[in-house]
Amino acid sequence: MRSLLKDEVVVVTGAAQGNGRAIALGRARAGAKVAVADVNRDGVEAVAQEIEALGSAALPFALDVTDGDACSRFVQVVEDRLGSASVLVNNAGIIRGTAFDAPSYHEDCELTLRVNGIALGVIETPMTDVTRSNPEALESFMNHTPMGRVGQADELGGPVLFLASRMSNYVTGVMLPVDGGYPSV
Ligand SMILES: NC(=O)c1ccc[n+]([C@@H]2O[C@H](COP(=O)([O-])OP(=O)(O)OC[C@H]3O[C@@H](n4cnc5c(N)ncnc54)[C@H](O)[C@@H]3O)[C@@H](O)[C@H]2O)c1
Numbered sequence: 001m002r003s004l005l006k007d008e009v010v011v012v013t014g015a016a017q018g019n020g021r022a023i024a025l026g027r028a029r030a031g032a033k034v035a036v037a038d039v040n041r042d043g044v045e046a047v048a049q050e051i052e053a054l055g056s057a058a059l060p061f062a063l064d065v066t067d068g069d070a071c072s073r074f075v076q077v078v079e080d081r082l083g084s085a086s087v088l089v090n091n092a093g094i095i096r097g098t099a100f101d102a103p104s105y106h107e108d109c110e111l112t113l114r115v116n117g118i119a120l121g122v123i124e125t126p127m128t129d130v131t132r133s134n135p136e137a138l139e140s141f142m143n144h145t146p147m148g149r150v151g152q153a154d155e156l157g158g159p160v161l162f163l164a165s166r167m168s169n170y171v172t173g174v175m176l177p178v179d180g181g182y183p184s185v
Helices: 018-029 041-053 068-081 126-132 135-142 153-164
Strands: 009-013 033-038 058-062 087-089 117-120 175-178
Touching (some): 018 153, 033 041, 041 058, 058 068, 117 153, 126 135
Parallel strands (some): 033 058
16 A cells, blocks of 8 residues: 555645545555645644654645645645645535636646546535534435445545556546446435
8 A cells, every 4th residue: 555656746726625635645645745735824734744644754734725826835845845745636626616717737847647536426525514513404415426425535535545556557538437426316
């Protein structure tokens, strides 16, 4: 397991809690050095300590991913402190938004860049506290979830590890459902 991402540099945004934290810890268990970024500075520093306790290098960074200049500074700090990142887990997000301005993205070197995603059902994180504590809302989701339960954040580990490691070298452009079967019904 530790050899799958050995010495690779993985960046996880929104890593202070919930899915991002679980994904960051999972990458550390697979041997990666992990840069964890979040608007919640205290949270991301605590996660970095958990990563180091697993024996991996960690870099906590206070970052708002909607700030393009700050993202550029973050990339430079990651490069200087951990090395070039090979995996970006673009996890930071909110439950609903009104506007989205994607920062421009420039690829100025020749890379084999793979882009994959996971599409989640209801996962037990602080984001879904309100939904999960409302029996009617939860029942409505579970009526369409063949597995009949919410997911746990650490159940994202396997799918993300697959998509982020050499196990999926020839996989790109994929959106992998991790949802207990939700959209298939
Ligand atoms: N939990 C679910 O059931 C579910 C389902 C579908 C999609 N998702 C997606 O998964 C991702 C993580 O969700 P979660 O449930 O762990 O949520 P969460 O609210 O528990 O955690 C989100 C983290 O992102 C951080 N964050 C928010 N805005 C940020 C910003 N602009 N810059 C940097 N950090 C920021 C927050 O501080 C927080 O630590 C989100 O993109 C969410 O939309 C979650």
